[in-house]
Amino acid sequence: MTTRTPQRLLVTGGAGFIGSNFVHQTVDQRPGVAVTVLDALTYAGQRSSLEPVADRIELVEGSITDAGLVERLVADCDTVVHFAAESHNDNSLRDPSVFIQTNLVGTYTLLEAVRRHPDVHFHHVSTDEVYGDLALDDPARFAESTPYNPSSPYSATKAGSDLLVRAWARSFGVAATLSNCSNNYGPYQHVEKFIPRQITNLIDGRRPKLYGAGLNVRDWIHVEDHNAAVWRIIEAGRPGETYLIGADGERNNLDVVRTLLAVFGQDPQAFDQVNDRPGHDRRYAIDSSKLRRELGWRPRLTDFAAGLRSTVEWYRAHEAWWRPVKAAVEAGYAAQGQ
Numbered sequence: 512m513t514t515r516t517p518q519r520l521l522v523t524g525g526a527g528f529i530g531s532n533f534v535h536q537t538v539d540q541r542p543g544v545a546v547t548v549l550d551a552l553t554y555a556g557q558r559s560s561l562e563p564v565a566d567r568i569e570l571v572e573g574s575i576t577d578a579g580l581v582e583r584l585v586a587d588c589d590t591v592v593h594f595a596a597e598s599h600n601d602n603s604l605r606d607p608s609v610f611i612q613t614n615l616v617g618t619y620t621l622l623e624a625v626r627r628h629p630d631v632h633f634h635h636v637s638t639d640e641v642y643g644d645l646a647l648d649d650p651a652r653f654a655e656s657t658p659y660n661p662s663s664p665y666s667a668t669k670a671g672s673d674l675l676v677r678a679w680a681r682s683f684g685v686a687a688t689l690s691n692c693s694n695n696y697g698p699y700q701h702v703e704k705f706i707p708r709q710i711t712n713l714i715d716g717r718r719p720k721l722y723g724a725g726l727n728v729r730d731w732i733h734v735e736d737h738n739a740a741v742w743r744i745i746e747a748g749r750p751g752e753t754y755l756i757g758a759d760g761e762r763n764n765l766d767v768v769r770t771l772l773a774v775f776g777q778d779p780q781a782f783d784q785v786n787d788r789p790g791h792d793r794r795y796a797i798d799s800s801k802l803r804r805e806l807g808w809r810p811r812l813t814d815f816a817a818g819l820r821s822t823v824e825w826y827r828a829h830e831a832w833w834r835p836v837k838a839a840v841e842a843g844y845a846a847q848g849q
């Protein structure tokens with residue numbers, strides 16, 4: 512088995528949802544590892560998400576498309592963990608242009624820098640959405656061999672970025688691993704996303720908003736389990752390989768909303784159906800047996816109702832973190848009939 516001992520991490524997108532949880536986990540569990548975050552602090556990245564660890568990391572505000580800055584930071588690390596992206600499907604349907612810049616040009620910029628530093632390992636964090644969707648009644652799940660078939664501008668740019676990484680690994684010998692994970696939930700997730708949007712609606716006395724009939728299925732994983740898998744891959748993953756990450760957490764959106772309504776002690780029918788997302792993927796489902804078999808990873812936080820309850824508690828306790836952006840996010844959705 513390959514073994515690496517990362518000591519100097521460059522974490523792109525480390526002020527976003529999954530990246531900030533990754534930085535917290537790293538600082539807590541691996542105090543000897545030096546962490547530099549490169550983040551453009553877009554609408555999705557908040558300095559305050561790193562405030563609890565601010566004195567133990569370096570935060571560089573800048574873009575992964577800035578070749579000079581990227582070169583300097585890559586030269587000073589042994590491992591790049593690449594989370595930075597435009598990440599929201601609904602935004603990509605309104606304006607795809609920034610998705611092309613960040614997800615494609617940004618990943619290309621990082622790869623070119625890593626190519627000049629052959630001792631640096633590159634881990635690319637990606638999504639199960641590159642595989643398109645499955646029918647609701649299809650027993651199949653996505654595996655590493657599933658053909659790419661992305662639906663939205665977001666998932667098409669993530670698919671393109673994955674293919675760039677694979678090409679740079681094969682053609683230029685860049686030492687890279689890739690992971691494609693299912694839907695994450697947990698603390699520090701932007702209120703534009705499904706679960707935080709409904710939690711903060713319920714805190715505000717508003718009804719949850721379901722796209723269409725709410726029958727679309729997502730395969731939920733707690734963000735801590737995702738990040739533990741990323742650590743396992745950067746330490747032991749085989750160069751050039753892709754690993755799917757998932758925790759067998761398939762649920763439809765209606766079921767998630769009803770679980771949240773129960774947490775808030777409300778009627779299971781107290782939600783609104785709103786306009787559906789154009790091209791809405793029906794179902795995602797991950798077969799993560801390669802990661803479990805080869806690298807021995809297992810999810811720990813698989814009690815979804817308990818995970819939702821603790822996530823609700825986090826949003827109740829951190830209103831100052833999400834309140835400033837809530838009204839504008841809801842106004843944007845209302846303009847789309849959502």
Ligand code: NAD
Binds near residue numbers: 576613617
């Ligand atoms: P997020 O939107 O919460 O965070 C993205 C971060 O990237 C933000 O801090 C933002 O400021 C930063 N960023 C954006 N453009 C940048 C640029 N040009 N230069 C530097 N930083 C920039 O996203 P997330 O949900 O934390 O997702 C992180 C990664 O994980 C993404 O690559 C996403 O595709 C992938 N992923 C997400 C999920 C999920 O459920 N959220 C699941 C699987 C994979």
Ligand code: DAU
Binds near residue numbers: 708725
């Ligand atoms: O599968 C991994 C992907 O999961 C990641 O690559 C993306 O970055 C991440 O945003 C997420 O994509 P989704 O589109 O699945 O997540 P979102 O939270 O936007 O929506 C989850 C489901 O809930 C989806 O079926 C749409 C639905 N939805 C969403 C919102 C915001 C609603 O029903 N109501 C809503 O208000």
